[in-house]
Amino acid sequence: MNTIKIDKYFRGMVANRGLSGIETENTIFSFLAASNRSYFGISCDLNISKDSTIIVTLDDTLLRLGLLNLYIPSFTYDELRKFSLVDRKTSNLDANIYIPKLADFLSICKVYRKVAFINLDKIAKIEQVDRIVEEVETLHDIKRTSLITSNKKHIAHLLKKVEKKYLFLVINKSSDEAFEYCKNHGINVHVTHGTVSKEFIKNMHLYGLKVSTGTVNDKEQAEKLIKYDIDYIFTDILE
Numbered sequence: 001m002n003t004i005k006i007d008k009y010f011r012g013m014v015a016n017r018g019l020s021g022i023e024t025e026n027t028i029f030s031f032l033a034a035s036n037r038s039y040f041g042i043s044c045d046l047n048i049s050k051d052s053t054i055i056v057t058l059d060d061t062l063l064r065l066g067l068l069n070l071y072i073p074s075f076t077y078d079e080l081r082k083f084s085l086v087d088r089k090t091s092n093l094d095a096n097i098y099i100p101k102l103a104d105f106l107s108i109c110k111v112y113r114k115v116a117f118i119n120l121d122k123i124a125k126i127e128q129v130d131r132i133v134e135e136v137e138t139l140h141d142i143k144r145t146s147l148i149t150s151n152k153k154h155i156a157h158l159l160k161k162v163e164k165k166y167l168f169l170v171i172n173k174s175s176d177e178a179f180e181y182c183k184n185h186g187i188n189v190h191v192t193h194g195t196v197s198k199e200f201i202k203n204m205h206l207y208g209l210k211v212s213t214g215t216v217n218d219k220e221q222a223e224k225l226i227k228y229d230i231d232y233i234f235t236d237i238l239e
Contacts, residue, residue, distance in 0.1 A: 046118060065085045
């Protein structure tokens with residue numbers, strides 16, 4: 001199995017949760033698979049374990065990827081590390097595949113010189129956001145990291161911590177309201193790909209703001225967005 005190559009030159013492809021079209025998402029394997037390809041950046045999702053370790057997982061339970069109906073935040077990281085995840089290639093549990101820490105993700109991005117795109121939507125407390133920023137500054141580089149969230153309280157707080165050009169607000173669709181908010185605060189936007197228009201992207205660019213899209217796995221759709229002058233495309237399999 002390999003990636004699907006697009007026909008247009010584009011430097012803004014982001015491996016969504018690593019190369020998740022081939023390897024199990026949000027794992028060291030998926031991050032390494034993406035790192036060894038031409039992706040501009042790699043994205044991940046964060047959560048917090050019982051012992052306050054910042055971990056990489058989209059889900060709150062192990063049901064989907066670990067076949068166990070267990071609530072992830074109720075376990076310490078050492079306990080979580082022992083739970084095997086399903087290998088996407090074989091559909092079997094594999095003891096070598098487990099929930100990694102943010103530190104693992106950042107180390108890979110630093111070594112392979114990839115931009116880190118970090119989704120904060122599962123992070124509830126402001127002090128946890130601060131710890132994430134501290135880990136990024138210590139283990140990677142805030143100037144090679146984009147922080148993504150739908151929580152405007154996160155945005156307001158982060159504006160005091162990092163330069164606004166590294167922040168992306170998640171929206172479900174492009175709209176005048178979203179545009180006005182981003183324009184007034186100097187914030188980039190991460191939007192569902194099926195709702196973003198060429199005009200919206202152009203207007204964002206007029207104010208020096210960037211636009212990234214949610215997961216695009218259709219080659220023609222990606223090439224259409226590139227014609228629109230999109231900045232970043234998140235994808236599971238395109239390259």
